[in-house]
Amino acid sequence: MNLFSDIRALVIESLGAMTAEGALPAGLDFTAVAVEPPRDAAHGDMATNAAMVLAKPSGQNPRAIAEALAVKLAADPRVTLAEVAGPGFLNLRLAPSVWQGLVRTVLDAGKDYGRSTLGRGARVNVEFVSANPTGPMHVGHVRGAVFGDALASLLAFAGHDVTREYYINDGGAQVDVLARSAYERYREAHGLEPEIREGLYPGDYLIPVGEALKEKYGDSLLDKGEQYWLADVREFATERMMAMIREDLASLGVKMDVYSSEKALYGTGKIESAIQTLRDMGLIYEGVLEPPKGKLPEDWEEREQTLFRSTAHGDDVDRPVQKSDGNWTYFAPDIAYHYDKVTRGFDQLIDVLGADHGGYVKRLKAVVSALSNGRVPLEVKLIQLVKLFKNGEPFKMSKRAGTFVTLRDVVEQAGADVTRFVMLTRKNDAPLDFDFDKVLEQSKDNPVFYVQYAHARVSSVLRKAAEAGIPTDDATLAAADLSLIGHEVELALAKKMAEWPRLVEIAAKGQEPHRVAFYLYELASELHSLWNRGNDDTSLRFVQEGNVAVSQSKIALARAAGVVISAGLAILGVKPVEEMR
Numbered sequence: 001m002n003l004f005s006d007i008r009a010l011v012i013e014s015l016g017a018m019t020a021e022g023a024l025p026a027g028l029d030f031t032a033v034a035v036e037p038p039r040d041a042a043h044g045d046m047a048t049n050a051a052m053v054l055a056k057p058s059g060q061n062p063r064a065i066a067e068a069l070a071v072k073l074a075a076d077p078r079v080t081l082a083e084v085a086g087p088g089f090l091n092l093r094l095a096p097s098v099w100q101g102l103v104r105t106v107l108d109a110g111k112d113y114g115r116s117t118l119g120r121g122a123r124v125n126v127e128f129v130s131a132n133p134t135g136p137m138h139v140g141h142v143r144g145a146v147f148g149d150a151l152a153s154l155l156a157f158a159g160h161d162v163t164r165e166y167y168i169n170d171g172g173a174q175v176d177v178l179a180r181s182a183y184e185r186y187r188e189a190h191g192l193e194p195e196i197r198e199g200l201y202p203g204d205y206l207i208p209v210g211e212a213l214k215e216k217y218g219d220s221l222l223d224k225g226e227q228y229w230l231a232d233v234r235e236f237a238t239e240r241m242m243a244m245i246r247e248d249l250a251s252l253g254v255k256m257d258v259y260s261s262e263k264a265l266y267g268t269g270k271i272e273s274a275i276q277t278l279r280d281m282g283l284i285y286e287g288v289l290e291p292p293k294g295k296l297p298e299d300w301e302e303r304e305q306t307l308f309r310s311t312a313h314g315d316d317v318d319r320p321v322q323k324s325d326g327n328w329t330y331f332a333p334d335i336a337y338h339y340d341k342v343t344r345g346f347d348q349l350i351d352v353l354g355a356d357h358g359g360y361v362k363r364l365k366a367v368v369s370a371l372s373n374g375r376v377p378l379e380v381k382l383i384q385l386v387k388l389f390k391n392g393e394p395f396k397m398s399k400r401a402g403t404f405v406t407l408r409d410v411v412e413q414a415g416a417d418v419t420r421f422v423m424l425t426r427k428n429d430a431p432l433d434f435d436f437d438k439v440l441e442q443s444k445d446n447p448v449f450y451v452q453y454a455h456a457r458v459s460s461v462l463r464k465a466a467e468a469g470i471p472t473d474d475a476t477l478a479a480a481d482l483s484l485i486g487h488e489v490e491l492a493l494a495k496k497m498a499e500w501p502r503l504v505e506i507a508a509k510g511q512e513p514h515r516v517a518f519y520l521y522e523l524a525s526e527l528h529s530l531w532n533r534g535n536d537d538t539s540l541r542f543v544q545e546g547n548v549a550v551s552q553s554k555i556a557l558a559r560a561a562g563v564v565i566s567a568g569l570a571i572l573g574v575k576p577v578e579e580m581r
Helices: 001-019 050-058 060-074 096-112 141-157 173-189 202-217 226-251 270-280 332-345 355-371 407-414 418-425 447-467 473-477 490-496 499-508 512-537 549-574
Strands: 047-050 079-085 090-093 124-128 162-169 257-262 285-286 305-308 320-321 348-354 377-385 386-390 432-435
Touching: 001 050, 001 060, 001 499, 047 418, 050 090, 050 202, 060 079, 060 090, 060 407, 079 257, 096 473, 096 549, 124 141, 124 270, 141 202, 141 257, 141 348, 141 377, 141 386, 141 407, 141 418, 173 202, 173 226, 202 226, 226 257, 226 407, 270 285, 270 332, 270 355, 305 355, 332 355, 332 386, 348 355, 355 377, 418 447, 418 549, 432 490, 447 512, 447 549, 473 549, 490 499, 490 512, 490 549, 499 512, 499 549, 512 549
Parallel strands: 124 162, 124 348, 162 257, 348 377, 386 432
Antiparallel strands: 047 090, 079 090, 285 305, 305 320
């Protein structure tokens, strides 16, 4: 299914034959031999670095190796030209029948075209969003949610067994602040003036929570000290916030497999167990940290604490896990949570965190390395900020939240599909500008429109064919005479489709779902180019009046492109459109 892998296999087979003939020394490692698209399409369809990477270990001139390899490759019926370039690069041109056959491959495989076994069923946990349950999700969470969800889909498409997980930060002081803020809205529901003092959450989203508290408790909590109501209101408000967050995620098309609670780690022995495991490894000790570099914080004092020897696993300094007063540091429950993930048997962990967590990466990697004895790798993907613009101006306020733009604000104005696609048009660690006017613009400069328009054009071709009475089910199209597809602009579209399986594996290895968005834009460009050429040259139009055989071959090409676009959009979590409105 992966044409680049097929041609690489041909290159390796040819190198093996050269070795058997004595043209190459025995024992060479072919691992670094690659076959990829050439940097310039004018140079050919594929290129291999075989001669360049084998020259030094074989002690031979790279150009001599390339020339001998070219003879072997040219003997294969799929290769029409094998041409040596520069010091020893080898460019290949493939027969039109290869690209015509690729169209049939896509139609036969359908939505599974490009699906890979790269992951070999490895169990991967992708933890993302994990917003504090203190209010609606904001625009920063949108990008992390979309990235994490698309990454999970990409890894699954590449053969991994993926679990999407949300870690509820319900064990810290912020949920006490939530409870106090909700209590003021409870007082407001009873006709009293709420005291939203500095440090409390001011958003209107807590007004319904206050009303719900009134309905449940009546006036029984009024004029009581918080020792009587804090725990109950905290639990009630947290549940309401998590229900809101689930609705926010659903509006974006994100569904978690697992919700884990920080609070559930306290008082259950889980933190103690994780720390004891590290202690048994000799990685927990009592000590005094050196003062932080630069200006000392006012509250810093030299005191003995319980420390994790994280420097033994690549961190810059050892990290405190228990304060001198016996309370756990904020790092301790994170240790226990990651220990829980390790003990659940995952082969790899991925944490998707905000860019402000950059200083947290090394300690997390260190603790997972220690707790898994180096068996389970942890990747931390940092999500850079999103800047919103509307009417050319920064867009910053939301009445619902009080101080920030919510996820729901973005989805309601731009739509879930547009939001998701645009959030994936930059690598996760690069800043992103989201302009409400531009993302809804119908032009080539708007990638989501451009890709969706390509799919809509394919759908319009199928509708037109149906009106003409031409059968266009996938089985019929796959059986069409595809040798009738021969124009260079038609073959260019097939060549771009051939890159899809390779792109999937590259994106999955790099954990870079934005590559899928880039590829879809390139594929859409090839389809639009063919469509536009058909405006001037009627022989390139997909439906040829009075000629069913030619029509079906050309429609097969369009339908195959639609299949790949649909598969790529599915990874991004975007629904393909049948027509533009």
